[in-house]
Amino acid sequence: MSKNQNQTGVYSFFNCIEKNFDKAARFISIEKGLLEQIKACNAVYRMHFPVKIGKEIKVIEAYRVQHSHHKLPCKGGIRYSIKVNQDEVMTLAALMTYKCAIVDVPFGGAKGGIKVDPQTISAENIEKITRRYTSELINKNFIGPGIDVPAPDYGSGEREMSWIFDTFLSLRSGDVDALACVTGKPVSQGGVRGRKEATGLGVFYGIRELCHVKEDMYSVGLDVGLVGKKIIIQGLGNVGYHAATFFHEAGAIIIALAEREGAIYNEKGLNVSQVFLHLKNTGSILNFPEAKNIENTEKALELECDILIPAALENVIHKNNASRIKAKIVGEAANGPITPEADEILEKKGVIIVPDIYLNAGGVTVSYFEWLKNLSHVRYGRMEKKFSENMNAELLQVIETVCKKRISTEEKKIILRGAREIDLVRSGLEDTMINGFHKIRDIKKSSKIENMRTAAFVLAINKIIDSYEKLGIFP
Incomplete structure (x- = not known):
């Protein structure tokens, strides 16, 4: 039994972090002692x-x-x-x-x-x-x-x-x-609008960006874009619910939702908001109208789908079920849902794994926005919202004059509206997740790394090294 496993042979998520760090360290030319400093807890x-x-x-x-x-x-x-x-x-x-x-x-x-x-x-x-x-x-x-x-x-x-x-x-x-x-x-x-759904929305942005990359989609036999993609989500808590909602609104088909008591399945798609209402009314997602009950939650992970999103527990994909996972893409919305052994099995099958270390970073990103808001003592949008609306109104007037055509009241409302706090927060989160994805992908290609997880750790370690060097801590 590996030292990273407990008595039941199941990997601890906490040992997995160290294992993934060590994999990434092989791609970084720096003294071993300095890597140990980065790994160590300071206090x-x-x-x-x-x-x-x-x-x-x-x-x-x-x-x-x-x-x-x-x-x-x-x-x-x-x-x-x-x-x-x-x-x-x-x-x-x-x-x-x-x-x-x-x-x-x-x-x-x-x-x-x-x-x-x-x-x-x-x-x-x-x-x-x-x-x-x-x-x-x-x-x-x-x-x-x-x-x-x-x-x-x-x-x-x-x-x-x-x-x-x-x-x-x-x-x-x-x-x-x-x-x-x-x-x-x-x-x-002093909280910020958009914080509650931030992690789930970050998961959506990260997977959506992957689905826009032709090379990656063709490598797993999928078309570009989210529309029509069949998705299974495990966990209907805060993260899973919001991720499911955004995927559904984007045209993806949520074919199965899994919770602790079991799962529900409909090949034609589930209405997430109605499932959530059913959950609130009955205390369970089971027996949802027009859906098939699956008693064993783990079996839902093994259904045919394009994208699998584990958004609940650690170690739900392990050496005993990884070979039966049929998804082309696995997005880790939870922390540590795939064990290292399962990671290797899925990688050999050609499955794209979008790692938790990147994919569920939406929460801390929007927490950063809240911290900045609190330090500035100004609500997002307060300074520029009215100015933007006035500028848009002037631009609209010019367009109507030049085109000699009146724009409808409903269209005017859309054009004239200035950015609200939630618009700015979501825009910042979207930009952050898109940039993070492409930085990981660039390192993966330039360093000839086989998977996104190792590339993500390499990116993180390099950024930390850069910060230490600027502080003059490393010789």
Whole structure:
């Protein structure tokens, strides 16, 4: 059994990051010791603190890890889960470092974790734990707009980020940039429009860009473009739902959706919004009208399709089922859904794998936009929206005069509208994902690397090396 495997023989996602890093390191000419510095976590803060829950005092275990200081502040979410442990948080922090480097977001990677089950604890007690955790971070200088900026992750959301901001502000009163101490906040507290769907939209932009490349599409026997592509998505949480919605709107056919309790299938396509409504009403996606139930979720991954999007769990594609995967493209919307052994099997089959280290970076990209908004103290679009509308109105008047034709009221509304905050955020995310894709692809071709994952790690490592060299840290 490999040292990267647990007793059941299943690869740990956390060991996979190191394995992929080492693969990429073979394409980089730099001293081994410097590569080890890039891999190492710079700071690990493990804490235990008491919180009164009901009539009892519970000792809460929690973490904050800062993987890299090559850029500041550090950036990464806070995971609320009973499965949280130090190795998990350290590796997720490393993943954040590489993600940020790939998409040119100037943060070092970080991650936090609180070992609780948010499903079994009241909102009042979650608030107590969150505020106490924040105060511990403040006391150790592990949070701040220029130091370390948390965000939501598994088990947390806008509510928890709002409590973090409020606690930080109460203990750092007078800090003019306090809003930028955390991202993923409600819009009313300095959050940015478009954050909720950012990861799913980033997945859509990344896959769409791949589908526009003739050479890549022809290599797997597919036509260019998304229209008509048959897609299977595993996981209908925040990421999977929004990705499915954007693919559906773009003309792709969502033939199957899979959740923990099973999957549903319709070769002619599923209406994502109706499936989601059915899920809310019944608590399950199963028994959706005009769809076939598939009891074993894993079997849904093996259906005939063009694109498979695992958007839920780690290690769902492994050595035992990889040979049965029929998709031409696999887009990793989740963290670590493919084990290294499965990676090799799919690669031999000619499957294009779009790696998680790039594809699900939409969330941190839009978190960066929120951080910038908080530092500038100006909502996106406030300065230029009216100016753009006035300029468009003048241009429209000239066109009507020259062409001697009146434009309809509905057409005028479309032409005259200035960019809103959500338009600018989505535009920035789209540009980021497109640029990231082509940088990875260029490295893959120029360095004769066989897959996108290794090329993505090479891109990330080179960017980190460049930052260290500019800081004068490397000799």
